[in-house]
Amino acid sequence: MKVMAQMAMVMNLDKCIGCHTCSVTCKQAWTNRAGTEYVWFNNVETRPGQGYPRRYEDQEEWQGGWELNKRGRLKLKAGGRLKKLATIFSNPKMPSIQDYYEPWTYDYATLTDAPAQEHTPVARPKSLISGKDMKISWSSNWDDDLGGSAATAEHDPVLKKVGDKVKFEFEQTFMFYLPRICEHCLNPSCAASCPSGAIYKRTEDGIVLVDQDRCRGWRMCVSGCPYKKVYFNHRTGKAEKCTFCFPRVEVGLPTVCAETCVGRLRYIGLVLYDADRVLEAASVMPESALYEAQRSILLDPHDPEVMRAAERDGVPRDWIDAAQRSPVNALINTYKVALPLHPEYRTMPMVWYIPPLSPVVDVVRETGEDAEKRENLFAAIDVLRIPIEYLAELFTAGDVAPVDGVLRKLAAMRSYMRDINLGRDPDGAIPAAVGMGEEEMYDMYRLLALAKYDERYVIPPAHAEQAHDLEEVACSLDYEGGPGMGGSGPFGEGSGGTTPIAVENFRMLQDRQTSDTLASPDDKAARVNLLNWDGKGSPQGLFPPKADE
Amino acid sequence: MDTFLWVIVPYICLTVFVVGHFWRYRYDKFGWTTRSSQLYEDRLLRWGSPLFHFGLLAVFLGHVMGLGVPKSWTEAVGVSEGLYHFLAVSVGAVAGFGTVVGMAILIYRRRTVGPVFSATTKMDKTMYAVLATVILLGLANTVFANIFAHYDYREGVSIWFRGIFRFQLHPELMAEAPITFQLHGLAAMLLFALWPFTRLVHVFSAPLGYLTRPYIVYRSRDTQLGTHRPRPGWDRTR
Numbered sequence: 001m002k003v004m005a006q007m008a009m010v011m012n013l014d015k016c017i018g019c020h021t022c023s024v025t026c027k028q029a030w031t032n033r034a035g036t037e038y039v040w041f042n043n044v045e046t047r048p049g050q051g052y053p054r055r056y057e058d059q060e061e062w063q064g065g066w067e068l069n070k071r072g073r074l075k076l077k078a079g080g081r082l083k084k085l086a087t088i089f090s091n092p093k094m095p096s097i098q099d100y101y102e103p104w105t106y107d108y109a110t111l112t113d114a115p116a117q118e119h120t121p122v123a124r125p126k127s128l129i130s131g132k133d134m135k136i137s138w139s140s141n142w143d144d145d146l147g148g149s150a151a152t153a154e155h156d157p158v159l160k161k162v163g164d165k166v167k168f169e170f171e172q173t174f175m176f177y178l179p180r181i182c183e184h185c186l187n188p189s190c191a192a193s194c195p196s197g198a199i200y201k202r203t204e205d206g207i208v209l210v211d212q213d214r215c216r217g218w219r220m221c222v223s224g225c226p227y228k229k230v231y232f233n234h235r236t237g238k239a240e241k242c243t244f245c246f247p248r249v250e251v252g253l254p255t256v257c258a259e260t261c262v263g264r265l266r267y268i269g270l271v272l273y274d275a276d277r278v279l280e281a282a283s284v285m286p287e288s289a290l291y292e293a294q295r296s297i298l299l300d301p302h303d304p305e306v307m308r309a310a311e312r313d314g315v316p317r318d319w320i321d322a323a324q325r326s327p328v329n330a331l332i333n334t335y336k337v338a339l340p341l342h343p344e345y346r347t348m349p350m351v352w353y354i355p356p357l358s359p360v361v362d363v364v365r366e367t368g369e370d371a372e373k374r375e376n377l378f379a380a381i382d383v384l385r386i387p388i389e390y391l392a393e394l395f396t397a398g399d400v401a402p403v404d405g406v407l408r409k410l411a412a413m414r415s416y417m418r419d420i421n422l423g424r425d426p427d428g429a430i431p432a433a434v435g436m437g438e439e440e441m442y443d444m445y446r447l448l449a450l451a452k453y454d455e456r457y458v459i460p461p462a463h464a465e466q467a468h469d470l471e472e473v474a475c476s477l478d479y480e481g482g483p484g485m486g487g488s489g490p491f492g493e494g495s496g497g498t499t500p501i502a503v504e505n506f507r508m509l510q511d512r513q514t515s516d517t518l519a520s521p522d523d524k525a526a527r528v529n530l531l532n533w534d535g536k537g538s539p540q541g542l543f544p545p546k547a548d549e
Numbered sequence: 550m551d552t553f554l555w556v557i558v559p560y561i562c563l564t565v566f567v568v569g570h571f572w573r574y575r576y577d578k579f580g581w582t583t584r585s586s587q588l589y590e591d592r593l594l595r596w597g598s599p600l601f602h603f604g605l606l607a608v609f610l611g612h613v614m615g616l617g618v619p620k621s622w623t624e625a626v627g628v629s630e631g632l633y634h635f636l637a638v639s640v641g642a643v644a645g646f647g648t649v650v651g652m653a654i655l656i657y658r659r660r661t662v663g664p665v666f667s668a669t670t671k672m673d674k675t676m677y678a679v680l681a682t683v684i685l686l687g688l689a690n691t692v693f694a695n696i697f698a699h700y701d702y703r704e705g706v707s708i709w710f711r712g713i714f715r716f717q718l719h720p721e722l723m724a725e726a727p728i729t730f731q732l733h734g735l736a737a738m739l740l741f742a743l744w745p746f747t748r749l750v751h752v753f754s755a756p757l758g759y760l761t762r763p764y765i766v767y768r769s770r771d772t773q774l775g776t777h778r779p780r781p782g783w784d785r786t787r
Contacts, residue, residue, distance in 0.1 A: 076764075081759055081760050082760070084759065085756070085759065085760070088756075089598040089601075089602040089603070090587065090591065090594050090595045090598045091587060094587055094588070094591065096587075096588060096589075096590070096591055097588050097589060097664075129589065129664045130663035130664045130667065131663075131667065132663060188765065191764070191765050191766055192764035192765055194759075194766075195756030195759040196754065196756050196759075197756075197758065197759070197762055197766050199766065200766040200767060200768040201765060201766065201767050201768070202768060202769070202770050203767050203768065203769050203770075204769065205770075211768075212579055213578035214578075215582065216581065216582050216583055216751055216754045216756070217582040217583040217584060217585045217751075218583065218585075218756065219585055219587060232587075232588050234586070234588050234589065234664075235668075236579070236582070237582040237583060237584035237585055238579075238582055250770075462770065
């Protein structure tokens with residue numbers, strides 16, 4: 001047994017209202033740069049729907065993740081090492097920018113530059129890739145709230161598995177949101193696909209990162225990740241991915257997406273796992289056994305033997321404490337209501353989801369029945385096979401039993417808590433019907449409904465007794481040379497020594513506030529961009545040149 | 550003049566090549582990349598890039614054979630002049646032709662596909678011009694010099710080239726070579742001098758280590774947190 005710690009996340013889909021605040025704040029923090037316009041480390045998908053990039057879940061087409069070969073051994077679905085090297089000059093499975101979407105901005109200058117005229121001037125969309133006029137036909141959440149889904153949802157690869165006959169019933173009864181970040185897998189296929197070995201899993205907290213100094217832009221990680229959560233920065237020629245906001249997590253702060261989540265549906269905490277058994281668990285057959293296999297390698301942090309082994313393997317004492325208090329561990333292992341996303345990709349993903357009960361509740365309510373009565377909800381769960389099969393395709397490789405169990409627990413909690421809230425005597429038979437004790441059910445309710453900030457985010461700070469040197473605490477602008485040193489080096493975008501993140505942000509903000517250009521490249525013709533105008537002076541080109549100039 | 554062209558220039562260029570790479574690696578690890586443009590376009594790239602790269606690999610191996618291996622060695626293992634000649638011309642022509650076709654597709658793509666063109670730096674354009682010159686002259690050498698003129702470069706250019714590394718200088722051998730060989734050699738030297746300052750550096754990160762390393766790389770968190778380098782003068786305590 002080799003005990004390792006993993007920073008993991010659970011999202012409670014019942015609470016997600018699809019507001020995209022997580023996506024926007026994440027983008028503001030990490031990917032608001034040229035080259036990453038189309039990059040969403042965090043995105044929110046409406047399901048059923050195609051997802052982002054389009055149809056990324058169709059692994060027959062994209063060949064992401066792992067599969068078992070004939071002898072039952074794990075291999076990369078897109079081919080092993082030799083095949084990777086043979087296709088290195090042109091990756092056959094790499095999504096093109098059209099599979100994501102062509103990012104754009106608007107030509108705001110025409111609004112201010114236009115002469116007096118009869119018709120209102122129009123700001124036309126301009127591609128941020130080519131700088132030319134473009135027709136907007138897709139984006140990262142084009143099918144938001146099932147918009148246009150009559151035409152597009154049928155391409156949802158998950159829906160295809162459930163069967164076409166259910167489509168219309170489906171659209172009337174069932175919709176939910178799926179926020180996605182990098183899964184920080186225990187068995188990451190992006191790292192396994194990287195020819196340079198630039199993608200690594202941190203031993204301390206299991207966060208999967210791209211070493212920007214070692215990435216050589218071979219693009220194999222982009223196609224290797226079945227969740228398509230490694231992106232190619234087309235300006236720097238390097239791969240970038242969600243970092244689990246490690247500069248924040250290292251000092252005990254939750255990720256930006258979790259911090260800003262309006263519905264407070266994200267939980268962050270540690271799990272301990274047995275690194276020696278990852279491969280074995282990732283290779284089990286059939287696929288429907290993968291959820292249990294994945295859960296089985298997570299260790300019980302209260303078990304004295306595990307604690308001793310953890311200490312032996314270098315997990316600090318306060319991290320073991322944190323693992324014991326971890327809400328993530330409780331939701332996955334104690335209450336067993338959190339499920340992994342697509343375990344059939346065999347990457348052992350570490351962002352878990354509590355499947356939504358609300359579609360079931362909505363159906364019961366629409367029939368006019370009591371939507372909080374246990375019998376009604378249970379009956380609805382039994383009847384609504386299609387939504388449950390769909391959830392099972394997402395979370396348990398098609399096995400409906402675990403999804404069924406989770407939804408029953410959530411339904412039972414709902415009706416049990418109603419009695420308490422209305423001042424009636426709680427009915428112990430309700431938790432018993434789903435195999436839980438009354439106290440356990442109440443604790444689960446507390447965690448799901450009431451948990452405060454420090455209960456939702458149990459993040460032990462990193463171990464380096466150097467707190468005043470931490471980037472997010474200390475002022476990073478006293479870096480050698482200071483902020484405002486030139487842009488990029490002589491060899492194209494982003495060359496030259498590394499720049500601290502804070503300095504980069506500072507420069508970018510300064511640039512955005514003072515630049516007049518469309519997408520900030522110097523060679524593009526200057527335009528007036530009032531969005532980035534900080535109010536000082538007047539932007540270049542706002543007024544026509546004076547006569548004497 | 551011969552000494553300048555065939556001794557001084559090569560040494561300057563090869564020094565720039567070596568020192569330049571060392572400096573670039575130290576100074577600019579982040580800029581050390583293939584700068585792939587596959588995200589923008591992959592229909593043309595799918596054909597052009599493998600043709601060009603595999604062609605170049607074959608061409609490189611051909612140069613190792615032709616320039617690196619002395620004539621006496623191949624004769625010692627029983628490869629006759631005629632057989633060697635046949636192999637060099639046929640394989641060289643096929644590889645060279647593939648490279649040129651691939652390069653033509655790639656240059657056409659770079660010029661006509663808007664996003665790819667706007668992602669092209671001045672250095673890229675310079676490099677493309679020099680690289681194309683070298684390749685075209687090289688192909689011309691293979692075709693014309695071997696078929697029509699019958700210049701045996703293994704008794705001339707090769708000895709001069711190996712001499713550079715063994716400090717046995719033979720500028721006179723190059724001075725006697727046909728003009729296309731001279732130009733090919735000079736253009737190649739210019740390319741070597743430019744090399745460390747272009748995207749060509751990605752040649753030296755050919756990921757052969759991938760064949761032997763374990764799939765999943767584990768790494769400890771950097772000893773420094775954030776992006777501050779630990780200040781000199783005191784050590785961190787553990």
